[in-house]
Amino acid sequence: MHPQHWMSVASPGLYCRPADLYIDPMEPVAQAVVTHGHADHARSGHQHVYATHQTLAIMTTRYGEEMAQHTSGVDYAQSVTLGEPDDPVVMTLYPAGHILGSAQVLLEYRGARLVISGDYKRRADPTCPPFEIVPCDVFITEATFGLPVFTHPPIEHEVDKLINSLQVFPHRCHLVGSYALGKCQRVILALRQAGYTKPIYLHGALIRLCQLYQQQGIELGELIAVNDVEDKATLAGEIVIAPPSALADRWSRALPDVRTVNASGWMQIRARARQKQVELPMIISDHCDWPELIQTIEEVNPSEVWVTHGREDALVYQATQMGYKAKALSLLGYEDEQETG
Amino acid sequence: MEAFSELLEQLYFTSSNNAKAALIIDYLKRTPDPDRGWAIAAMAGTLRFDFFKRNTVKQLMLERIDPVLFNLSYDYVGEMSETVAHLWPGQTDAPSQGLPSLGELVEQFSTAGRQQVKPLLAEYLDQMSAAQRWSLIKLGTRGLRIGVSARSMKQILARYGQTQVEEIEALWHGVSAPYTELLAWLEGRADKPDISEEVTFHPVMLSHPLDEKTLTAIEPAEWQIEHKYDGIRVQLVSTANGKALFSRTGDDISQSFPDLLEDIHEHCVLDGELLIMHGTQVDTFNQLQQRLNKKKPAKKLIDSLPAGLMVYDILADAEQSLTALPLAARREHLQRFIENSASDRLHLSAVWPANSAEQLRERYNQASDDTAVEGLMLKRTDSHYVPGRPKGLWYKWKREPKLVDAVIMYAQRGHGKRSSFYSDFTFGAWQDDTLLPIGKAYSGFTDEELKKLDNWVRRNTVGRFGPVREVAKALVIEVAFDAVHPSTRHKSGIALRFPRFHRIRWDKPANEADTLETVKSLMET
Structure with a gap:
């Protein structure tokens, strides 16, 4: 089933209905997966948080042991089954190369694959494993530096x-x-x-x-x-x-x-x-620059690209020019142009 | 060019004026003529011609990138030269060596034919690093903004030559790039350049706004009180070698006003307000605007809107400089000069003496009622003519602005310091259930308010037209402006003069903002 029928943008954040799961929610929710430990993605007060072990450690360091009622540490490439047993959503985390513990989230439901990249970069970073290409139908990419003026030097x-x-x-x-x-x-x-x-x-x-x-x-x-x-x-x-x-x-x-x-x-x-x-x-960034955003879309080669926080317009346009179906997801609350660049 | 680019880069990121001066002086010491002189001209804004037009740069860029991506980038960066510096294909990091010197660049671009400029520019942009591209485009379009004003450049030159800044000021408009004579004199290798017969601009004396505290301290009898006319400040210079009309920043605008200069034959330097005048009748600023920036005004235009000069000061009479005399003595010279002048375009700015604080306020109220006048000028009768904005000598007391409550409709990003902030706002007034745009404002708010406005725009965008964001019709601002004029350019049928933010009414519902009719009722007839 096309992800547009089971994913939506709700006020706490991006929501997967059949798993009752929010991705990086801004407000306390029942179930959340947190892609990485930056404060604009990782908030405290959720009932149940899925994240990599490192991300959980970061959240504990920042918010204390009480940062969530339950936590589940997940290894990269390890799958977790959520939702109804007879109609499950399978969630798997993959390295995003953004910071220590950062992950992309793959959600599989009724034969469709959706990847939420979280924040990511393609440059070598000795503090985390490199971004992995995960084939999917819909790829949700960030666009923090989504304009061709941005090319990060080494x-x-x-x-x-x-x-x-x-x-x-x-x-x-x-x-x-x-x-x-x-x-x-x-x-x-x-x-x-x-x-x-x-x-x-x-x-x-x-x-x-x-x-x-x-x-x-x-x-x-x-x-x-x-x-x-x-x-x-x-x-x-x-x-x-x-x-x-x-x-x-x-x-x-x-x-x-x-x-x-x-x-x-x-x-x-x-x-x-x-x-x-x-x-x-x-000029040092933990995000992709413009050429890397384009390179990533080409390599992931999804049938559809959704673009979130950042300069969506240009990347949506570029992806469309490249022959992909593309749209902007307006997620509120992520730091638009703040310190995480 | 490498050294110049490096200098600009360093200056751009240096905030202390002292450190800037040190960087420039160091550059002057280690750079030969004529390169350093061209660099001075570029920084002080005295280069006489563009190497290339902004549009040429844009065209070259658009041959190399998708126009939609270009526009989005330009909108974000807020500045053409930096946008192109980053977007230009090719290497970005390593500064290129073996580029031509600044002098060679000036030579090449000033002699290049129409067809040669584009390929020449493209060739250099290809060879350069992003930072060098930025410098070249800034230099070539004369858009250098690195926090070094003409005034501070003169101070730096004075420091370099261990002389007084007044000496440089006096010479400045009589010497030109690449300033080899000036630098030779500053370095003690030659005599001071002689500029006595040149038709040059003399830096003007400016006033401060009058505040309540100063007003109460003023003894009216010690002040020359005049109307502040609503035109543009100009300087008329006439010598044996010619005559010219300069704007207050020293731009030569003689070509636009041949009718004013025609009958001037005396040797003089006059300071006054340029106005449209039918005999002694002063016309509106709106009318004057029709004649500004016309390189070759049609005779019909000149006849229907004749230029006049409301003269309020005289800097030189015959060969004699008067700037060291007190205002009262200059005024006597000026009166005699106007009486004897053959030109009927010169008018003496009347004085309106006051003996008490009450009388002064009365003068102010009278002035505020006169639509050709913006308020009062107060000048100490013993003030010498001091270029710049000296403290305590001249004040302007502008009439109170008019205020209306308007609704923000569109927003656009700013430039320079405000790059990437939404800082340019179009606002409107109600006509029945519709808002009609009545003006644009970009000033009057604090940096803190700017951040809030920017944030508000991002959260309340309802549509996009290229770089322009349409916003929810929900935020009311109190707009201050000097006057309302009829205008055929705008759908609302009016144009505001100098609109700016007075207050942001976060609390006020949009439907309580003013109607177009209310705004029109403020129009003066």
């Missing part, structure tokens, strides 16, 4: 900009704005891979999640909480990572001669960087 190139800047401004504290989950750890790893071995200093909001990554076996090198540094003047010439919201905050005023850096896919648009008073923009 992360090595962007990290080099930071390392060069440290050489040009050896007395300035380089304050790097970076989303607490995923981006922060990826930036740290890329710095390590570029041979940066000095301690990296962290804003308090990033510490627990970095510890979680380390517990998951991801080596981040020496990390020090800024709060534990007694003489802030010693942070001159060092790298401090903080959530983007803290860049212009009072918190940062204690740091010596700050050079404001921001790691985000949005940094590609100059005016965006300047609006945030960023002096050194680093």
Whole structure:
């Protein structure tokens, strides 16, 4: 049966009726599958949450043990049967390559296959397994960077900009704005891979999640909480990572001669960087850029593409030009252009 | 070109003026003539010609990308040069080496024939990185906005040459790109350029808006009080070498107003308001607009809408500069000058003395009743003519704006600093059950309000027409504007002068907004 007859957009989010299952719901619901741990997808208060073990660990770190009444940790490629036993929906999670624990959701019902990509990217990311192509009838893709102006440069190139800047401004504290989950750890790893071995200093909001990554076996090198540094003047010439919201905050005023850096896919648009008073923009994204979105649609090769949060118009148009049936799903509530880029 | 592109990139992301100045001075030190002079011109906005038209850039781009995707991208990015920089096929990262110098680029584009510009531009865009493409398009269309104004460029040059900014100001309009003489003088390698006989623009003196606090502190007898006319501020310059009419920003608009310049024969620099005048009768701003930007105005237009100058200051009389005299003394010169002038297009701006605060307020009320007038100008009688916007010398006291409650109908994204925010709004008034658009506003709200408006637009979109979003007819704004005029261009039959946000009425139901009839009743006849 065509997914349009059993999937719908309800106010909490995308809903699969025969499984009574919401995907990344914004409000507490009976049954939810959570694709990944970013706050605009993973909320607390559901009765029953399905997610990868890592995503559940992230949610517990963020919301505490009480984040849901029941949880079911699911391995990648492991199937779960939901709904009526004689008319089941089979759900399987596959890697999405977005952040630690991120998953695509495959739903199979009455012979039709639907894949919800969640947020995803195609670049190599040492913190999670790569995005897997899952053949399906309907592919729901995100479109955060769904315009042809977005082509993300290699992360090595962007990290080099930071390392060069440290050489040009050896007395300035380089304050790097970076989303607490995923981006922060990826930036740290890329710095390590570029041979940066000095301690990296962290804003308090990033510490627990970095510890979680380390517990998951991801080596981040020496990390020090800024709060534990007694003489802030010693942070001159060092790298401090903080959530983007803290860049212009009072918190940062204690740091010596700050050079404001921001790691985000949005940094590609100059005016965006300047609006945030960023002096050194680093274009680093955990989402697909435009060529990768197109490549993914081609490789998945579904008969229909549904496009969610982001710049749907252009991707719907492009998919149609490529010969796919395509439409925009207007899901409310996902951060439109915020910190997760 | 590589060094220039790098400089722009650094300047763009540098917010401190001091750091910007340091970057530019460093660039001037290590860059040869004429490249650095062209860079100064590009940044200060004194390049005389476009290398290529924005439309040429767009055409080239559209040969390389689907137009729908181009429009969506442009709408999102909010700026042509950056959109093209990113969309242009080819490499994006590595800065290209071996590009021509800035001087060579100026030379090539200024001598290229009509047919050669396109292939030349395409060839360079192919070779460049995204950042370099951005610089070239900005440079070539004279759209550089990197937070360095002409004024700050003069200050930077003064700092570079260890001289006073006034020295640079005085020379500025008499020298031109690539500024080799000026730079040679600043570096102590040559004499100061001589510009005494040039027909040049002299930077104007500007006023501050009058606030309540200043108003109560004012001693009216120490001030020259004049009407603030509703025209455009101009400077008329006439020397032995020629004559010209300049806008307040220094653009030469002589071609549009030959009738005004015709009878001027004296050597002088006059400061005044350009108006349409039938004898001593002042016509509306609306009429003046018909004559603006006409490179070759038809005789019929000139005859039906004759230009006049309401003169309020004189900067030079014969060969003598008067800027160091107090206003009262300049006024005497001006009076004599107008009396002796052969031109009947020059009118002396009348003064309306007041001896008390009450009388001053009375003058203000009278001025507000006169439709050719926007309010009062208050100038200290002892003020010297100081270019720029010095504090405490000149004030404008504009009449209270008119207000109506209108409903937001459409929204469009802004540009530059407001890139990707919905910041341009079309609003309407009711005619029976229908809303008719009456104007557009892009200002008057705070950054915080802008974010809220942007968010509201995204949540209340009911239709899309290219870059324009139609929104639910639910949000009322109090619009302030200076006047209502009849207009055949709009379905509503009216046009507002300088509409802006006064207040956002989040609380007010849309059906309680004003009717078109109410708005029309504010029209002055």
